[in-house]
Amino acid sequence: xxxxxxxxxxxxxxxxxxxxxxxxxxxxxxxxxxxxxxxxxxxxxxxxxxxxxxxxxxxxxxxxxxxxxxxxxxxxxxxxxxxxxxxxxxxxxxxxxxxxxxxxxxxxxxxxxxxxxxxxxxxxxxxxxxxxxxxxxxxxxxxxxxxxxxxxxxxxxxxxxxxxxxxxxxxxxxxxxxxxxxxxxxxxxxxxxxxxxxxxxxxxxxxxxxxxxxxxxxxxxxxxxxxxxxxxxxxxxxxxxxxxxxxxxxxxxxxxxxx
Numbered sequence: 001x002x003x004x005x006x007x008x009x010x011x012x013x014x015x016x017x018x019x020x021x022x023x024x025x026x027x028x029x030x031x032x033x034x035x036x037x038x039x040x041x042x043x044x045x046x047x048x049x050x051x052x053x054x055x056x057x058x059x060x061x062x063x064x065x066x067x068x069x070x071x072x073x074x075x076x077x078x079x080x081x082x083x084x085x086x087x088x089x090x091x092x093x094x095x096x097x098x099x100x101x102x103x104x105x106x107x108x109x110x111x112x113x114x115x116x117x118x119x120x121x122x123x124x125x126x127x128x129x130x131x132x133x134x135x136x137x138x139x140x141x142x143x144x145x146x147x148x149x150x151x152x153x154x155x156x157x158x159x160x161x162x163x164x165x166x167x168x169x170x171x172x173x174x175x176x177x178x179x180x181x182x183x184x185x186x187x188x189x190x191x192x193x194x195x196x197x198x199x200x201x202x203x204x205x206x207x208x209x210x211x212x213x214x215x216x217x218x219x220x221x222x223x224x225x226x227x228x229x230x231x232x233x234x235x236x237x238x239x240x241x242x243x244x245x246x247x248x249x250x251x252x253x254x255x256x257x258x259x
């Protein structure tokens with residue numbers, strides 16, 4: 001053994017040169033494999049999509065029907081009237097058809113709890129409803145003759161509760177309450193008797209307010225958080241002093257404060 005040989009040199013000197021070269025080759029291959037694995041891992045990581053920062057999902061706004069509102073409505077009405085009832089209850093019923101357009105204003109307030117919407121609504125409508133007919137006139141059971149009678153309805157007011165079911169910005173509702181109509185009747189041509197002849201029969205009835213009932217249903221659709229449009233049917237009549245029984249078909253726009 002040569003003096004001064006230490007470590008790897010001494011080992012390589014002690015074994016065959018081929019074996020020594022093989023050990024060195026294995027070491028180099030291991031180092032190269034490790035470098036390749038690290039490079040491949042880095043390339044794979046670079047190819048992965050970048051993780052986007054987390055963003056909270058924005059809350060979806062829920063439509064709210066609560067608030068005070070005003071609006072406008074318009075439509076058409078048709079129905080039956082007993083015009084002689086505006087003169088006296090002594091006359092037998094004499095019914096005919098009235099019809100005409102209507103336009104007016106609406107006011108109301110309502111509150112929503114879950115899907116249920118409850119409130120109070122009133123409206124004032126000016127109408128062009130009118131009608132006329134010729135027929136027999138019977139008073140206190142005695143035939144008096146025949147007459148042509150005409151009548152006109154000038155104003156219809158209602159004050160009603162509304163109870164409905166809301167599905168987002170769509171509201172279905174029923175309504176019930178009181179009604180007032182302002183109408184007048186007139187005798188035209190008469191045969192067999194005359195009006196304003198010193199008897200209790202005048203040629204025109206007194207123009208006055210007549211109470212009644214109102215009931216109906218409809219649906220309302222929210223166009224914006226404050227603006228909505230509606231379609232409804234309202235029946236008016238049924239009270240003893242209201243000789244008019246009519247069907248109103250209306251559309252309208254409401255502007256709601258609050259909600």
